Amino acid sequence: MLRALVFAFVPSVVLAVLPAQNSTRKIRPAPGELAAKVGNAVPWRADVATALREAKEQKKPVFWYVPAVARSPMDRKPEIDRYLRGGPFSWPSTIDLLRAQFVPVAEIAKGDLAKQLGLVRNQFLEPGYVVLDGDGKVLAKVDQITTLHPEWFEAPLRTLVGAKADGFPCAPALREAWQAYRAGDRARAAALADAVLAQQPAAAVAAEAHWLCGAALCRDGRRSEAVARWQRLAQELPDEPLAWKAALEAEGHGPFGHGFEDYLPLPAQALAAPPVDGSRLPGVYSEAELWHRSVAFLCSLDDGDGVVRDSIYDFGGTDSLPNVHAAVTCLVGEALLAAAAAHDGKQRELPAALRTRVEAFLARIRANLQADAWVALSDKDEIVWARAYALRFLAAWQRHRGGADELRPLWRSGVGALVALQPETGVWFLEYGNPFAIATALQALHGARQAGVDVPQENVDRGLRALAMNRTAAGAFTYGHTPNGKPRATVEAAAGRMPLCELGLFLFGGSDAAKLLAAVEAGHRHHGLLAAVRKYDDHADEHGYGGFFFWFDMLARTEAARHLADAKDRARLLQMQRELVLALPEFDGCFVDSHELGRAYGTAMALLCLDACR
Numbered sequence: 001m002l003r004a005l006v007f008a009f010v011p012s013v014v015l016a017v018l019p020a021q022n023s024t025r026k027i028r029p030a031p032g033e034l035a036a037k038v039g040n041a042v043p044w045r046a047d048v049a050t051a052l053r054e055a056k057e058q059k060k061p062v063f064w065y066v067p068a069v070a071r072s073p074m075d076r077k078p079e080i081d082r083y084l085r086g087g088p089f090s091w092p093s094t095i096d097l098l099r100a101q102f103v104p105v106a107e108i109a110k111g112d113l114a115k116q117l118g119l120v121r122n123q124f125l126e127p128g129y130v131v132l133d134g135d136g137k138v139l140a141k142v143d144q145i146t147t148l149h150p151e152w153f154e155a156p157l158r159t160l161v162g163a164k165a166d167g168f169p170c171a172p173a174l175r176e177a178w179q180a181y182r183a184g185d186r187a188r189a190a191a192l193a194d195a196v197l198a199q200q201p202a203a204a205v206a207a208e209a210h211w212l213c214g215a216a217l218c219r220d221g222r223r224s225e226a227v228a229r230w231q232r233l234a235q236e237l238p239d240e241p242l243a244w245k246a247a248l249e250a251e252g253h254g255p256f257g258h259g260f261e262d263y264l265p266l267p268a269q270a271l272a273a274p275p276v277d278g279s280r281l282p283g284v285y286s287e288a289e290l291w292h293r294s295v296a297f298l299c300s301l302d303d304g305d306g307v308v309r310d311s312i313y314d315f316g317g318t319d320s321l322p323n324v325h326a327a328v329t330c331l332v333g334e335a336l337l338a339a340a341a342a343h344d345g346k347q348r349e350l351p352a353a354l355r356t357r358v359e360a361f362l363a364r365i366r367a368n369l370q371a372d373a374w375v376a377l378s379d380k381d382e383i384v385w386a387r388a389y390a391l392r393f394l395a396a397w398q399r400h401r402g403g404a405d406e407l408r409p410l411w412r413s414g415v416g417a418l419v420a421l422q423p424e425t426g427v428w429f430l431e432y433g434n435p436f437a438i439a440t441a442l443q444a445l446h447g448a449r450q451a452g453v454d455v456p457q458e459n460v461d462r463g464l465r466a467l468a469m470n471r472t473a474a475g476a477f478t479y480g481h482t483p484n485g486k487p488r489a490t491v492e493a494a495a496g497r498m499p500l501c502e503l504g505l506f507l508f509g510g511s512d513a514a515k516l517l518a519a520v521e522a523g524h525r526h527h528g529l530l531a532a533v534r535k536y537d538d539h540a541d542e543h544g545y546g547g548f549f550f551w552f553d554m555l556a557r558t559e560a561a562r563h564l565a566d567a568k569d570r571a572r573l574l575q576m577q578r579e580l581v582l583a584l585p586e587f588d589g590c591f592v593d594s595h596e597l598g599r600a601y602g603t604a605m606a607l608l609c610l611d612a613c614r
Contacts, residue, residue: 022380024317024431031082034234035247038254039085041095044106048113051105056134061160063102064130065089066143070110071121073546075538076596079312082248083255083595084127087148090245092204093169094154101161102131117141125535128278131160144278144535146595147586148261155271165271168263171205177212182265184296184353186216207233207240214246215256215263221304223257259301259310259599262588270587278535281587287610288349290582293589294603295339295350298332299357301600306364307374308332311598313548316381316431326374327385328601330393333365335607337393341400365393369410372417380421381431387418388444395447404452411453418444419459425483426462433481435470436497436552438463439504443559446507464510467501475518477501479544493543495526500556506563513565520564520573523557527580537596547594551605554580558612578613581606 030036045051048064055062067081068074088094098104109119117138118124128143139160150169158165170178177192193209193216201209210233218226230246237243248254255261269284285293301308308329314321336358339350350358368374375386391414398407418441427433428441442463449455469485470478476494478487491498502519505511533540536547554577561573584606585591591606592599 022317022378023319024315024381025319026314027318028078028314030078031248031251031253034238034244035086035251035253037244038082038241038248039089039106040244041241042089042098042104042106044104046105048105048107051103052132052134052136055103055132058103059134060101060103061139062130062132062134063098063104063157064132065104065106066109066119066124066126066128066130067106068108068126069114069119069121069124070108072126073121073536073538073540074126076312077126079253080127080595082253083148083258083260084145086245086248086253087255087261088150088153090241091150091153091169092171092208092241094150095241097154097157097163101163102157122532122541125278131157142278144280146260146535146592147279147588147590147599148255149263149266149588151263152266152270152587171208173201173205174208174212177209178263181212181216182263186220189213190216203237203240204242207237207242207246210237211242211246214249218249218257219262219300221300221302223303257310258312259297260595262297262300264588266587279586279592281585282583284587285585285589287582290585290589290610291339291607292350292354294591294607295336295358296354297588297590298336298600298603299354299361301332302357302361302364306361306368308598308600310600311596313382313594313596313598316379319376320379320382322374322376323379323382323386326368327382327389328598328604329365329368329374330386330389331604331608332600333362333393334389334396335604335611336362337396337400338607338611366397369393369414372413380429384418384421384428384430384437384441387414387421388440390414391418391444391448395444395451398451407451408453411448411451415445415448415453415455419456422459422462424462425481426459426464426466427481428463429481433466434479435467435477435481435501435504438467438470438481439497439501439556442467442504443500443507460508464505464508467504468510471501471505475502475515475522490543491522492526492529493545495522496530496545496549496553497556499523499560500553503556503560503563506560516560517564517566517569520557520560523553523560524573524576534593535595537594548597550593551591551597551602551609555605555609555612558609562612574613577609581609581613 051062068077125144127145131140133139140156168178173196177189180192181189190213193212197206197209214226214229217229227250230250234243234247249257267284270281301310303309307325309325311324311328313324340358369390394407394410398404422428428437430437445455470482470487472487472489474491476489476491477497478489498519502511502516506516529543529545530550530553533545534547534550539546558577561570564570590599590603592602
């Protein structure tokens, strides 16, 4: 039954061809005919040159949407393009704004003009946009857009052309319904929207009302009902841009269902300040506010069965996605346990309604661990994360809430499942054996042992030997496993993974305090390399860094710093980590690195970093 629920919201076109056994095949279906129309209500010009000529004649600025740049290392270009086309470029007021005040054009950045404007690989991270006057002068440039909100998206554009905003951009007849949604009363929002529909409004208003009802259902964990509502919209009003958006979401391709779009209230600074690195907004929220907003976001992504499915990370093949979802959900659960716990004699200030949602979500996650039906047992490419992070979740539960005797059966089965994945070589693996998978497994087993659970020493010893084989004399660890015991890696390229790998050895006496400190400091010294590619979804520079390593390495560096022997070093490096995290929230108070891994993953990892920095 649970396994059926896990796959209930995977697009049917994927299910039809999903491999039945371990495979690295990536099945990425295209949207259907109606969904493929998203974004086409914007009157895109043929190319930038044409748009510039028209802009000069009409004395309007050019809005150049840049879906990609030449030779970009981004893997999921079609997906991020759909997010923008299905997000702001499907929103009625944004469409009207671009039509009336700009000359819009969508074109991949390439050639001399792109170089002149800095729209090149590793300088401009898609998706983004540039606003130009008729002479080609840059009026605004925004890249790295990963969080979508119509009010935020329109704010700088309205400022440029002097078009006054009137609060949240919506149909006047639906203003009260949207106010209820934005206040968190989604049931009332849907009821008010249905009341507007009963009055048989114009097609555009009806489409927005249907969309709002689907959004409210989705964020309340009633995904199947939301999909049905969006399908109804697509069928009844197929000529409306929001119907195309609804079709995209119903098929599982859209930004809303994957957590990249919402409509919640924003602080004035988010609307007044020019965007920094796309969606990033540092220095606006206190740490307490980040916890509150991030926890609310994580709870809104529960599909109603205790699983978060926003991630589309399929490097291990499409059949690995259930294991990715299980792993991310365990990290989310660990973050929620931290949020609900008392620290330093104080409870984190979560409203009662939100605390109720947290507890219900945590209960469903724990039930999933007991059933073990949410993982794809036939797939081996990503299951190590599901197994290791399940142990982390259990360790956090026992640390915060006790219940060792009650958890013992889960501990035994969890440890057994993780050690069963280890081959005789000792090399735990994802799509391939590597030191950071070994270190992750060892860290999880150490947590189990600390909780009083029996962990087979032979598995630990095999893992330690395998991990040590990948360490150079300078303390760098190879990216893949080195079976011949002759590792080659530079500290510059390995600095991101060094703290995790050194910690894996250190926890079981295979390293010492000086080496652990050196690893953490190397991570900080070369942090800029990791930060520069944070929003790419693949390996992006000459060192092999990619966005999907950012929060993974940040959490490892934070947890390694907690084990430093010297109190001054520990305090100094944890404070540095805390400052890095607090500079990274998106404008809505959540976090992300690679869009492929998803905002639930990024947000959970950021909260775990903040918790470990206490």
